[in-house]
Amino acid sequence: MSDMAVITRADARGMITLRGDLGSAKMKKAVKAATDQAIPTSGQFLGNGDKGVAWMSPDELLLIVPYDGVAQAIEVLEQALVKTHFLAVDVSDARATFTVSGDGTRDVLARLCPVDLHPDSFGTGQVRRTRLAQIAAAFWMHDAGFDVVCFRSVADYAEGVLTRAATTGEKTGFFA
Amino acid sequence: MLILECPYCGVNADETELHAGGEAHLKRFGPEASDEEFEGYLFVRENPKGVHLERWQHRYGCGKWFHAARCTTTLEVFGTYPAQTLAPPKELVAKIKEKRPDWTWREFGGAST
C-alpha cells in the first residue's frame, strides 16, 4: 500500500490580506499591479504559489507574493488605493503553507474538511476556506495538487493531521 | 447534519463550519426604551416548533453573518438570505407558506405579507 499523498511544508510565502471594495476600478488596478492578476470571482484562485490571488470573501482577497517582496507589494497597493477605504496587511508570518501532492489528494482533504471534493464540484483554480479537522484553513487546487494555508500557531497540528490522513488507510475511490 | 448555503460565498457550508447566532430580525431597543421593550429585546423569543428565522455566521468561511429559514423539528431548510435586511424575502415567505400555510413568525407570514 502506497501513501495517498505527500505533505510538504512550503517555504515562507508572502501573504497580504487585502480588504476593500472588490468591484472598484482602483482595486482592480491595485491587484493587477501587485500580483499581475485580475480580481478573482467568488471562490476562485488566480495565479500560482509565487504570485497569486485568492477570493476569501465578498470584500477580502489573499494576495500571494514572493516573501521578500511583501513590503514593496503593500506600497504598490497603498499607492493604487489612495483615498479609498481599504486594508492591506502583511500576514506572511502568521501563516503556514503545506503542499499536498500525489494521486490521492482529494481523499486526504475529504477526510479532514466538510467539503464536497468530487471533481464535478471542486477543481483546479478553486479556493475554499473551511475547517481542517479542528482548525480554520483554506486550500486551493492547482495542477500538481492542493496548497493548504493555516495559522502558523497551529501548523504542527495541521502537519500532523494532513500527514496521518495521507499515510493511513486506503483511497475511497469516490474521486477517481 | 445541517447544511446551509452561505448567500455571500455560494458555499454549501456544513454545520461545523457555521456558528449559530440565535433568532433573526430582533429589533434593538436602547436606553430610551420602556422596561417592556427592553425585556422583549433581551429575553422574549419566538422559539417555534416549526419554521424559524435564525442568524448564522459562516465562521470557517467568509466570516459573514446571514439569515436562514429552517424548521426546528424536521431540519428542513427553506432558504438563506443576506443579513442586510429587516425582513425575509417575499419569495422565501411564499415558499414556507406553500408547505406550511398557517406559518406566521413575529410580524411576518400573516395575511398581509
Ligand SMILES: [Zn+2]
Ligand atoms: Zn460565506
